[in-house]
Amino acid sequence: MNKTFKLYGIIFIIVMVVLVLLEMSKAEVIDWRKNYQTKEKSPFGLYIFDQEAPKLLNNKLKKVALSPYDYYQDNKKYEPHNILLIEQDIDAESWKKIKNMVNLGSDVLVISDNSFPDPIESMDLHLSRVNFEDINTLKFTDKNLKNDSLILDKFPTRQGFTYVSEDVEILSTTDTFDEIGANFIKFKSGKGHIYFHSEPLFLTNYYLLSSKNSKYLENVFSYLPDRKTMWFTADSRESGSASSPLSFILANAPLRYAWYLLLIGLLIFIFFQAKRKQRIIPILKPLENKSVEFVKSIGNLYLQEGDFHDMMAKKAQYFLHKVRLDLFLDTKILDDKFAKKLQLKTGKNLVKIEEAIVLINKAQDPYAQVQKEDLIKMNNILDDILG
Known part of the structure; x- marks a missing residue:
């Protein structure tokens, strides 16, 4: 093994050791981004809700990794059931399938702060800011639930439904509600009902850590009938939990394989590069072109002869x-x-x-x-x- 190969090997080992030490010694940083991911333990992840959801729904919860369109594609008959969508981007075809289920007697609960499907526009509902305070209070309109309000003291969305028609039942509002805004509404569609909630923060880890806040969560889901609930979790959003480039790469299968391929390729390059430099290639002098000299000689001969x-x-x-x-x-x-x-x-x-x-x-x-x-x-x- 020559000196070049040893040098490359030492550099590679040093780099890997430094990366491992940085990964092990990094300080934990709290991620305050609203990711709404079921595997995230960050403040605005849904890890606690994901663990408590089966108990909350009387062990009648089924998580579905498909889109509603793919799941209901077979067009077979389904018993009336509940449909749960949390921060889910629903395409038009999937929403048609959901509407068919609702018209046949199912109920759907959509919890999102920015992506609501078509019925919002069709019922002349508008999602906009209804409160500009840094602290919001979510409270039910039902007098029996007035003590089960939820205080949002960290990054409230401050969005709600405005211009609510008479056909829409308002279930929850903010503390500044003045008859033009609401955060939780319900309306009938066919034999079933559609529920919209514009503040998904009440589902996150930060607020569910308090037992007082969990009461608001229980009351929201109490509006759904006690029956099977389909939670559609298929989602294209990326988790924002990666606290370092290397951990983010290792957490994603395609990037992880690309990283391993890069390391293997680097080792192969070092091996062949070092082996190739073990042999000294002799320097061969190129053959001299005598044609130019010949032409010059002939030209000089003619000039001398005249x-x-x-x-x-x-x-x-x-x-x-x-x-x-x-x-x-x-x-x-x-x-x-x-x-x-x-x-x-x-x-x-x-x-x-x-x-x-x-x-x-x-x-x-x-x-x-x-x-x-x-x-x-x-x-x-x-x-x-x-x-």
Whole structure:
């Protein structure tokens, strides 16, 4: 095992130890967010209610992880029963299924502070703020229950139903109720009833820890008949209890598997990276390109000899070869016809092409007198034509 592999291994171990120590030594932080999750023991979770709900409903409670639409999809006959929805986003199709159950004699209790289904609008009910105080008191309209009020001293929602019609029975209000607001209402639908409560805080751990507050909870559920209750808990909301990134990752199966895959991939990378660096790859000198040096040598030889005629002839041969190869023109006869064809192919000036033909003919004439200036001129013209 070489030094690089040891170094990577030590760094990895140190990082893991630091993460574990941070996780173990972190201070507990109270999460005051309203999550309404049954597994949460934070102040506004529903852990206590989840534990007490079966007893509260006389052991006739059934939790359903499906949506109402999926659960009632079979369209079979159901005995009248209670339906419980807590902070649940209900789609239109699910609500249609629930309404069918209610019309046949079932009762539904919806407890939510922001997501109520269609009947709210259809009955001209509006959910809005009815109290702006930091402390609210929920109290029943029934005189027999007037002593079982509930004081909300932590983050009350302060929402209620306004413009309540005569067909709606108000069961509970806030302490500032002035005939335009209510938090717990009931109305008839078919053979059953629909209940709406706009303050789910009375279900949370913080308020249920007091036995006095639990009385309000019992009275709310006492309005439901003593029969089987279906609690639909299927929910897309994420729990906000994760107090650190690592605990949040480990609490979610997809993220947990991704984390393990990352660690395994890191170990594999370290292993192969270290193994790959164990062998020293020899540095091989690349082969030198002698072509440029050869061309330079030939050019210097021609310049030393001063044979400009031969250089012009070779340049002319190369040019005509390129014309035949790239432009597909016959170069046997270099006349006006050839010049016009070359002009069409290249788009160059016809006068310049005719001048180039004169110089090419001169280069191919073994008895012509050629000067250095002729070579330079022909080289520039031919390069421009094929450039």
